[in-house]
Amino acid sequence: MADIRIIRGQRIVPDVEQALRFAGYESKGAAWERAEGMCRDMAPLLRRSLQAKAVLAFTEKRLYVILTLGAAVSRQIDRYQDDGDELAAVLFAAMADTCLFALEQQVLQQLRLICRQKGCGIVCRHEPGSDLPLSVQADAVCETAAGRTAGVTVNAAMALSPEKSMSLVFDLCEDPAVFQVKHDCTACPKTDCPQRQAESAREVRLTCPGGCRVHDYIQSQGTALAMPCGGKGMCGKCRVRVVRGRLPVTPEDKRIFSEAQLAQGWRLACKAVTREAAEIVVPVQEQQGFSALAAEAADEGALSLAADHDYGLAVDIGTTTLAAALVDCTDGKILATATAVNSQRSFGADVVSRIGAACHGKGKALQKAVRRDLTRLMKQLLKDHPGTAARCRQMAIAANTTMLHLLMGWPCDGLGDWPFHPVSLGGKTYRAQEVLGPQSPLADATVTLLPGMSTYVGADITAGIWQCGLASSDDVSLFVDLGTNGEMVLGNKDQRFIASAPAGPALEGGKLTWGTGSVPGAICGVRIERGRAKVRTIDHTVPVGICGTGILEAMAGLVREGLVDETGKLVEPYFHKGFPLASTLDYQRITLSQQDIREIQMAKSAIRAGIESLIERSGISRQRVHQVFLAGGFGYYLDPQKAAVIGLLPADLAERTTAVGNTSLKGAIGLLTGAVTLEELQAIAAGAEEIVLGNDEAFQRLYIDYLNF
Incomplete structure (x- = not known):
């Protein structure tokens, strides 16, 4: 049975200026002044009519809330309409809306105290008719017994009565410190709402000339668009919409889009070729607010720039994201961090796709994309900390071997086929302009590339070995960096075995519907x-x-x-x-399809088979594995027990698993601050024996075994 609480509104008064904006008045003038006078005349009547009340119903997992101003307010609006005074009805209703919002704020303030008393928190706010179906209002009325407690009912059309009533739904959790109750304007379908907060642009409009591949043109204009499948027309991520002109429908379009979507102009940019100029809309929501893992910066209040200190920039170039840190090389403090999406993902989600793109003439474009991303990150960090640019003389970059090749513009022909022949595994120092191009904001700096170990176990893993202490400990540990490739290391200071399992992008969302x-x-x-x-x-x-x-x-x-x-x-x-699983704002169903599950099976099986093959081939007993380190953004948020349920991690090692965050960036920071030397990192890289899983019979056998759950 629900725990029902009643809150009565206290001293609620209408906000006349806000009400006028609700009613559509944009600027002050003669019309504004006349309407303002009417509002002030009606305000006492509104205050007398208010019967503001909220009813809260706590269930096991959810909180339902009904707020109402009472029937008298709605009756007064009806009287104005019956008398033919439409302006008075509109203004009175707008003032009532401000009172309803004021009641909501009072309730939310008291709700925090109630949650603390109950020992629960709120992880998510829902609004029926916005991110939940309007029918949920019936649930809210039922759970709160609103007909009896507040005089609020719901009709067959799922509308609340009295009119000036509203419902809210909150998801509960067990942590009272979590209190996510604010309205999200960016998720609200009322795009013309006067209260709507500004949101960043979610689309870019471009006019593509005739005779060009749409995806290539989008890239040439500096807009990144995800293409996890590498341009094969399989993933459906590079979708664009034609708003003027024509784009022929391809077979891949027909497979991805419904007839209605095709009629609306949706196409796959990777397969679209213009015959004549066409204006397209490019959704870029996914590029905004992309979450990436960096390192923890020092407390802002404790930072001060010292005149005699040197500064440096540490960078992790990941396949999906980039992370950078501005470092005080003298005292070892991290002044600030910044992250961004790796724009190379427009050429494919994994390193194999990008190697293929580079080998087919896209190498310069890939280099330009990552240079542009790095330059933006660097400028952001230096701009936010004036005075550091002139004394920022060092950079350290950790990345996998493919990312280093693409950054440096080295040929990738030797990376795609066995036997692999990388141009370099890093471990050298260059002038900044050699690495970042003539537009580098640090013209006089040097850039050191951390050393890698092999074609598919790069400098990011070398950094992780150092950061987690594998090269200095007697205890045997397993280090796993989960991403589009699952790089892993097993060993201690005496011996270390490395391997790379081709997981693909499914565990990071790539190739899934x-x-x-x-x-x-x-x-x-x-x-x-x-x-x-x-x-x-x-x-x-x-x-x-x-x-x-x-x-x-x-x-x-x-x-x-x-x-x-x-x-x-x-x-x-x-x-x-x-x-x-859920519904989008426009009520499309988000599902896991049977094909999605097959992709997940192949990805998790590759990781698990890689771990088991590494243990089997190394000759190290699994009982000796003291600890498992999970690196990277995905590993940081992973629940090891749930990973064991689907067979991604061995059940006997799940309890010994620790998330260690972005060890690649931490290794680059360590090199700048002197916590580790380049020679020490080179020794770590040289002291590992690689097990090539692609040629390993045990891996092939285990891969088939672990496809099952």
Whole structure:
């Protein structure tokens, strides 16, 4: 039974200026003044009519809220309309809206105290008719017993009565410190709302000339558009919309889009070729607010720039994201960090796709993209800390071997086929302009590339070995960097074995129907109870897709609930339509399809088979593995127990697993501050034996075994 609380509004008064803006008055003038006079005359009547009340109903997992100003306010609006005084009705209703918002603020203030007393928190706010179906208002009325407690009912059209009433729904958690109750304007469908807060542009309009590939033209204009499948027309991520002119419909378009979407102009940029000039809209929401893992900076209040100190920039170039840190090289403090999306993802989600793109004439474009990203990050950090640029004389860059080749413009021909022949594994120092081009903001600086170990186990893993102490400890540890490739190291100071498992981008959202990066609205947490999914999104906004941790938790829930069998087959009725997780703002169903699950199976099987092959081939007993380190953004937020449920991690090692964050960036920082020398890193890189899994019979056998759940 719900715990019902009643809150009465106290000393609520209408906000006349806000009401006038609600009513459509944009600037002060004669019309504004006349309407303002009417509002002030009606305000006492409104205050006498108010019967402001809120009813809260706490259930096990949710809080339902009904707010109302009472029936007298609605009756007065009806009287003005019956008398033919439409202006008075509009102004009175607008003032009532300001009172309803004022009641909401009073309730939210008291709600924080109630939550603390109950020992619960709020992780997400929902609004029926916005991010939940309007029918949820009936649930809210039922749970709050609103007919009896507040005189509020709901009709067959799911509208509340009295008119000046509203409903809210909140997801509860067990942590009272979590209190996410604010309205999200960016997720609200009322785009013309006068209260709407400014939001960043979510689309770019371009006019493509005739005879060009649309995706190539978008890139040439400096706009990045995800293309995880490498331009094969399979993932559906590079979608654009024609708003003027024509773009022929391709077979790939027909496979990805419905007839209605094709009629609306949706096309895949990777396959679209213009015959004549066409104006297109490029959605760029995914590029904004992309979450990436950096390092922890010092407290802003404790920072001060010393005249005699030197500064440096540490950089991690990841396949998906970039991270940078401005470092005081003298005292070792991190002044600030910044992150960004790696624009090279427009050429493919994984290193294999980018190697292919580079070998087919896209090398210069890939180099230009990452140089541009790095320059922007550097300028941002230096601009925010005036005085550091002149004394910033060093850079240290950690990255996998492919990213180093693309950054330096080295040929990638030797990276794609066995036997691999990289141009370099790093470990050398260059002038900044050699690495970043003539536009480098640090013309006089030197740039050191951390050393890698092999073609597919790069400098980012060398940095991780140092950061986690594998090269200096007697204890045996397993280090795993989860990404599009699963690089792993097993060993201690005496011996170390390295390997790389080709996981592909599925665990980071690539190739999945609704897969996305760590953007606002990405489903990052999933619980499946009694056959229904309950989700949590990044920034608690309306769902837009599902990212890595959400994918893993959804799969763990499906396995636990028996909704997939051991082969990964979804039970009916989900086999053909997919398992529903949530709905978007326009009520499209976000699902995990049967094909999505196959992609996840292949990715998790590659990681698990890689771990087991590494243990088997090394001759090191798994009982000797003292600790497992999970590196990278995906690993940082991963729940090891849920990873063990789907077979991504061995169950016997899950309890010994620790997330260590961005060890690649930390290694670059360590080189700048003198915590580790280049010679020490080179010794670490040289002291590892590689096990090539692609040629390993045990890996092939285990890969097949671990496809099952």
